[in-house]
Amino acid sequence: MDVLTLSRLQFAVTTVYHFFFVPITLGLSIAVAIMQTAYYRTGNESYKKMTKFWGKLFLINFAIGVVTGIVQEFQFGMNWSQYSRFMGDIFGAPLAIEALLAFFMESTFLGIWIFGWDRISKKLHLTAIWLVAIGSNLSAIWILAANSFMQQPVGYAVRNGRAEMTDFFALITNGHLWVQFPHVFFGAVATAGFLILSISAYHLVKNEKHDVFKKSFKFGAAYALFGSLLVILVGHTQAQYMIKVQPMKMAAAEALWETENPAAMSLFTFGDEANRKDIFAIKFSGGLSFLAYNKFEGEVKGINQLQKETEEKFGPGDYVPPVAISYWTFRIMVGAGFLMLLIAALSLLKAYKQNYEFKPITYKIVFWSMLLPVIANSTGWLFTEIARQPWTVFGLFTTANSVSNTVSAGEVLFSLIAYTAIYAVLMVIMISLMKKFAVRSVNEIEIEDHEAVEDNILSKA
Amino acid sequence: MDLNIIWFILITVLFIGFFFLEGFDYGVGILLPFIGKEDRERRAIINSIGTFWDGNEVWMLTAGGAMFAAFPNWYATLFSGFYLALVVMLLALIARGVAFEYRSKKDDPVWRNRWDWVIFVGSFVPALLWGVAISNIIRGVPIDANMNYTGNFFTLLNPYSLVGGIASVLLFTLHGSIFLSLKLTDTLLDRARNVAGKLWLPATALLFVYVIFGYFDTDMFSKLGVNPGVIPILAGVAILSVGYLLKIKKEGWAFVMTGITIAFSTVTVFMGLFPRVMVSSTNNDFSLTIYNASSSPYTLQVMSIVALIFVPIVLAYQAWSYWIFRKRVSTKSKLEY
Numbered sequence: 042m043d044v045l046t047l048s049r050l051q052f053a054v055t056t057v058y059h060f061f062f063v064p065i066t067l068g069l070s071i072a073v074a075i076m077q078t079a080y081y082r083t084g085n086e087s088y089k090k091m092t093k094f095w096g097k098l099f100l101i102n103f104a105i106g107v108v109t110g111i112v113q114e115f116q117f118g119m120n121w122s123q124y125s126r127f128m129g130d131i132f133g134a135p136l137a138i139e140a141l142l143a144f145f146m147e148s149t150f151l152g153i154w155i156f157g158w159d160r161i162s163k164k165l166h167l168t169a170i171w172l173v174a175i176g177s178n179l180s181a182i183w184i185l186a187a188n189s190f191m192q193q194p195v196g197y198a199v200r201n202g203r204a205e206m207t208d209f210f211a212l213i214t215n216g217h218l219w220v221q222f223p224h225v226f227f228g229a230v231a232t233a234g235f236l237i238l239s240i241s242a243y244h245l246v247k248n249e250k251h252d253v254f255k256k257s258f259k260f261g262a263a264y265a266l267f268g269s270l271l272v273i274l275v276g277h278t279q280a281q282y283m284i285k286v287q288p289m290k291m292a293a294a295e296a297l298w299e300t301e302n303p304a305a306m307s308l309f310t311f312g313d314e315a316n317r318k319d320i321f322a323i324k325f326s327g328g329l330s331f332l333a334y335n336k337f338e339g340e341v342k343g344i345n346q347l348q349k350e351t352e353e354k355f356g357p358g359d360y361v362p363p364v365a366i367s368y369w370t371f372r373i374m375v376g377a378g379f380l381m382l383l384i385a386a387l388s389l390l391k392a393y394k395q396n397y398e399f400k401p402i403t404y405k406i407v408f409w410s411m412l413l414p415v416i417a418n419s420t421g422w423l424f425t426e427i428a429r430q431p432w433t434v435f436g437l438f439t440t441a442n443s444v445s446n447t448v449s450a451g452e453v454l455f456s457l458i459a460y461t462a463i464y465a466v467l468m469v470i471m472i473s474l475m476k477k478f479a480v481r482s483v484n485e486i487e488i489e490d491h492e493a494v495e496d497n498i499l500s501k502a
Numbered sequence: 503m504d505l506n507i508i509w510f511i512l513i514t515v516l517f518i519g520f521f522f523l524e525g526f527d528y529g530v531g532i533l534l535p536f537i538g539k540e541d542r543e544r545r546a547i548i549n550s551i552g553t554f555w556d557g558n559e560v561w562m563l564t565a566g567g568a569m570f571a572a573f574p575n576w577y578a579t580l581f582s583g584f585y586l587a588l589v590v591m592l593l594a595l596i597a598r599g600v601a602f603e604y605r606s607k608k609d610d611p612v613w614r615n616r617w618d619w620v621i622f623v624g625s626f627v628p629a630l631l632w633g634v635a636i637s638n639i640i641r642g643v644p645i646d647a648n649m650n651y652t653g654n655f656f657t658l659l660n661p662y663s664l665v666g667g668i669a670s671v672l673l674f675t676l677h678g679s680i681f682l683s684l685k686l687t688d689t690l691l692d693r694a695r696n697v698a699g700k701l702w703l704p705a706t707a708l709l710f711v712y713v714i715f716g717y718f719d720t721d722m723f724s725k726l727g728v729n730p731g732v733i734p735i736l737a738g739v740a741i742l743s744v745g746y747l748l749k750i751k752k753e754g755w756a757f758v759m760t761g762i763t764i765a766f767s768t769v770t771v772f773m774g775l776f777p778r779v780m781v782s783s784t785n786n787d788f789s790l791t792i793y794n795a796s797s798s799p800y801t802l803q804v805m806s807i808v809a810l811i812f813v814p815i816v817l818a819y820q821a822w823s824y825w826i827f828r829k830r831v832s833t834k835s836k837l838e839y
Binding site: 112123129148153201209452470 | 549557559560567575579580588592595603607608797805808813820823826
């Protein structure tokens, strides 16, 4: 494999892996902060135990999110140095601001939160977790500002042989950012919601019908429903935005070869990508027009026409992203999203009826549903990055031009293997720890709490 | 003074913050298996930096981000050029960060002991490699007219950079042992003091070897002159005073002095570089400078405003976090990690 392919593969592996953990951090930080707020307001011990229980899982997840994030920040320079030179004037700024504004905040106040139990005032301690939650989510805004520029470049001019920033505010008011960030954010809320929901179901089934897990189940269901519903609604807005800004991406998502009016939505397409035609397809006529314009007519451009238009603009070349991958990742994401909506809604209904008995099949579905958002998050990112190809920055700079020209294929192969190996080991370790702390009974949280108090008395003596 | 110079200074400041703060917690990580004999002792040692290590590491991320934003060509050349070394460093940092969080989450001596050695290696490797990297930046590496690094991994391993790497390991370990003298109690305190006392001489000696070596192997001599000025001299005086301060058990002052040594050595290196940011050994004209490697004036302006507002805020809350957790940690304390 050549250096470009290897570098892309490495970017995919490290980024998808990093993004297993990021949504949990974003969503769970807020969830834990809400639980602790409930404890602070009511003094109800159940909320304290919830804070501690979910807080522990949050920390186990957070650590791995942080360390895999370091790779993210370094690899632009390491593997994509030509990209960094061409785009650094614009792309570096949000990354630096992310570190300065968000990383410092989340890491410092997380330290204060971990060590602050019974050491600092309750109010200050509560503030700390909220600052962690705000810091984490702020970091998402900045990195997505950078990514949005790659999808829809704004506020720049090409001069001195590179893209230079001309308007910082255009960068942060980029329309793409404000459909993308809510999508990522509500996806993260859903991810955390399902984690809470699934693990609570485990406890309710394993006969620990403790108030802590009833409350958690209800909270998880509501949180998951809120996230799933909004991620779908925002996703719809995002798709309509995409048709305007990146029509090729939408055409690839739908395997729409020719321009259609009204445009049909594909329910299932088995296609011949090389010859750009369907072999077998079930289509819902007018569906894509409806998705695009909220009415059953309206022109949606197809791949062939878009390819021609792009060639006229940028010269000869292949401007069609890998269609099959785009098509299926998009479908898996959307499918997972609707399943999430359904499961979350039924779970919340269950919680409202105070029905905490599960049939084996129901339990299985609810338990494994924690993987649905993970699948949706991963396929969503794969789609959004792959269907932008051959560009790194849409219409401005290609992926082939972005890769480091001084790093050899052998070196990238080495790092790819090394990252993959360490990430695999960490995944095994992380899951084993998550499991250990996820199956803890309320009793065990109490014992730990008690030990901590004893420790504290000892240290004061 | 133009914005390019201001950003050169700001990045120097970020590296000072990084080396000063991560310096001691790399040192603590390196000393962990040696000063802590049994589990509760090791936990106390980890907890002494438990609140801080993650925030300290962000100094490195911010320095990297600032390089990217203000001097994209520097970021691109350095990070792609030093590729394999950085991969090794990243692997170390990945393992290290996870180790702090995961080590005490299982009550299994084998598990914990393994993580302790991960912390050791994860701290030792970056401490070494940062010394190696900085030495190579100042010594010069092959860079062509298009700012591309033309050497390989082994180009980076030369006597000067290796001495620099070992010197930085020793200096950070000394800094860490003094930090532990300020944070621990009882037998652990005695051990930390003992280690600091033993480390001072080799660390100081190697640092001077490194400086002398630097006068022959880099162009620092011609740049700074026979009288290098007050900052490098103070860096030297500070490290010399540490031996005495440790003897009279003034660890607070000793910590300030190793801090000054780290800060002023960093300043000296950057002064030697200025206005270059990476020296080309191929041709001096190919060196990256704060002008040919920089972002546009507009981006520098935007970033200056952001930095002006947020750097003081970050400094304030981070200092405050050190203040609220200023108490010493003993094996009987409530331990989180």
